[in-house]
Amino acid sequence: MHIKTGDTVEVISGENKGERGEVQRLLRGRLSGRQQGQSDPNDVRVIVAGVNMIIKHQRRTGNVRTQTGRIEREAPIDISNVMLVCPSCGKATRVGHEITGDGKKLRRCKKCGETIE
Ligand SMILES: [Zn+2]
Structure with a gap:
């Protein structure tokens, strides 16, 4: 893998093209693959700090400390859409x-x- 956590990357396609940020997490494989205990090495997405923000509506769960309401957070980006800076x-x-x-x-x-x- 040419990109790892802590790297700075630039988005090279899509609506966030040109934005840069630090890689916070690498996500391997799709959910279905994970459930089967398999992951496709070609299916890797990254969470990039401050890039591809979405508003998530978080409902209260069992944990009272869980933040509720509108939460802004990063959505994963396909690793093929980013390049290492x-x-x-x-x-x-x-x-x-x-x-x-x-x-x-x-x-x-x-x-x-x-x-x-
Ligand atoms: Zn260089």
């Missing part, structure tokens, strides 16, 4: 993968050539 050059970029001598996997920006932690 390189922390070095600040551009949305493709990343290449490299294995270092000690077996560590590195990501490298294809635009500026810098490694990405």
